[in-house]
Amino acid sequence: MNITSATLTRAAAVAAALAGTAYIVIQFIHPLDVIESLSTQRWVTVHILSFAEAVLALIGFAGIYLRQLRQLGLLGLISYAMLALFFVLQAAFNFAEALIAPLIAIDAPRLAVDIVGLFGRYPAVNDLGILAGVPLVGSILYVGGALLFGIAIIRARVLSRGAGILLIAAAAITPVAGALLPHTLERMAALPMGAAIVWLGWSLWSNRMPAA
Template sequence: MNSNRRTAVIEGNNQESKMKITNSSLIRWAGLSAMVAGIFYVVVGIFHQPNILSSVTTTQWAIVHALATAMCFFFLLGITGLYARQVKEAGWLGLAGFLLFSLNWVLTAPFTMAEFTILPLLATEAPTLAEGFIGIFTSSAGETNFGLLANLWTLTAPLYILGGLLFGIATFRARILPRLAAGLLAVGCVLAPVAALLPPEHEPKVAVPVGVALAWLGYALWSERREQVSEPVPSPSPKLRQTAAK
């Protein structure tokens, strides 16, 4: 009887330990994804060319928008881990920010993919159509009406601003991840409309603070989980050793 009980206790402890290690590993990798997404966002913000037809066929345009597409997927993984780490402390505000901010990147990914796969071909074969597609991002009316696509892109702006603001505030209040990084995320997203006041070649640089904040939060999550996983497993209590001996 004692032997069966001891075996059940040991197996239960092993399963619980494995689950903790698995969860820690998943959240740690999510932190790494957030770091990558943030770094990519900084690079995209610095090297993004003006949204004009002559930029579309350049190698720089293709590289930047390929990174932007990958960034969207890394971001979705990263913010999921950031939210999971503080789900209780972030509350409904964190949930709302997580959902809105994530939806923004879900909608953004197909556009960035089209910009480096389809748009260069259009620029060569159908320049008028390409200029109309670029007009979606510059809010300029072209000869081609993209209707629903234009509306979807317009929707990304409030999702980005409101989602980032709420998630940043919730993270700041949760006091688990760096509060300065959380504040930078919230402020950076709110400052997004400032891009419209800048020259076209400098508009994307408004994204840099948000990229820095995301990479910072991701590093904090990744390093935190690495430290926890590397902690030694505590030895069994004397009472448990006595029970095992029996």
């Protein structure tokens, strides 16, 4: 098999499109972050899907970044690094939610709920140490990275500017939804982000010739 830059770019485009689609689907099937959910197959399935989505997004954004490497400049590098770190953090946390939290729930149910409730905005009873800072760090990387990367895409004029604008809008909506909406409705703020990632994947597929 002859592996070329065009082949890798197509693979990254497909990965981005799949990641965005999975991100949208997850919001509709995610169970409540409560102890009763941890013993269900749905919990494990959703978080394995979330883990796969994070890995696919990491691959997709790598291709999106490399396609317009020179045009993105320093802003693109910083914002891509922020998004990449977010997806690494997400993958690690999803792995723990899928395969570790259900085991902890057997002997330490309160601790398990405290961990999985970090992003559900449930107050923790146990001292989670540095783990308690994960939601704040993740939010900064997610919102800040998407906002700056969207700006960099618009300035680069290589991939779809509309996708860049949607990425910025999705990033801006996220903290507003988090402040005003309950967690079950807050999840819907992820839909434009998923759509933006799919759009970027399509734009990368359509514009996959190496930049000069």
